[in-house]
Amino acid sequence: MVVDDHPVVRDGVTLLLRSDPALSLVGAAESGRSALERVGRLRPDVVLLDLRLPDMLAPEVIAGLRQRHAPTRVVVFTAHGDHQGVLAALDAGASGCLLKDMAGTDLVAALRRVLRGERVVDPRILPDAEHRSDALARSGLTRREYEVLRLAAQGQTNPEIAESTGLTRNTVKTYLQAALHKLGARNRVEAIGKANEAGLL
Structure with a gap:
């Protein structure tokens, strides 16, 4: 299929x-x-x-x-x-x-x-995928936090991210807040920029 x-x-x-x-x-x-x-x-x-x-x-x-x-x-x-x-x-x-x-x-x-x-x-x-895996490990982001941030980087709103991941809106917000904290960002735009610089997106 x-x-x-x-x-x-x-x-x-x-x-x-x-x-x-x-x-x-x-x-x-x-x-x-x-x-x-x-x-x-x-x-x-x-x-x-x-x-x-x-x-x-x-x-x-x-x-x-x-x-x-x-x-x-x-x-x-x-x-x-x-x-x-x-x-x-x-x-x-x-x-x-x-x-x-x-x-x-x-x-x-x-x-x-x-x-x-x-x-x-x-x-x-594999070569660059391994690099990104290292970058993810260094960032401290969990897989879920990373996935939510990646969807935000694609322009999805919290309700849209909740719909596509099967998470509640509150859970999405929690993951995003955690990602922002770990990346040292004040908002999602800054977080996406920092994630790009780190080679995560």
């Missing part, structure tokens, strides 16, 4: 998989919620999951997929290899992470390896 909010990506992967008779596309979804609704019915062996969906973060989608159909392996598919979310997705149980600019034959080969039980991460992802 392919989960991506861009039709071009969904269509492209569909065409690629047609070249390999051993792989078949059982379905697609354009959001985290629709993926969670369909996975129990479609029961895919592998889900190719966009890192950033309009409604959910990849780690939350992965957790939901595991609850609904535990055997499913999840491979994060992203254009942002240096994104802290990649590490969070791998921590959440993703079987791999691939970059969207990889060749079609490489994608098919990677999916086959994941089906054999291997963990596949594009080698271009």
Whole structure:
């Protein structure tokens, strides 16, 4: 199953998989919620999951997929290899992470390896991802505080962040206040700036 909010990506992967008779596309979804609704019915062996969906973060989608159909392996598919979310997705149980600019034959080969039980991460992802992991550790931010701050950096309001993370508005506010305190910032704009300087966003 392919989960991506861009039709071009969904269509492209569909065409690629047609070249390999051993792989078949059982379905697609354009959001985290629709993926969670369909996975129990479609029961895919592998889900190719966009890192950033309009409604959910990849780690939350992965957790939901595991609850609904535990055997499913999840491979994060992203254009942002240096994104802290990649590490969070791998921590959440993703079987791999691939970059969207990889060749079609490489994608098919990677999916086959994941089906054999291997963990596949594009080698271009790890160097900077490790740097960002160090930066996150130095900042003292928890994963949740980081996720809330990242959504704020994308321009989401507290109610929107609450909606996309499943947290209450008060909890979102608490996480943001904690992030501001740890970054030594007076407001969210200053916090986003400091997080950018630290290489977190």
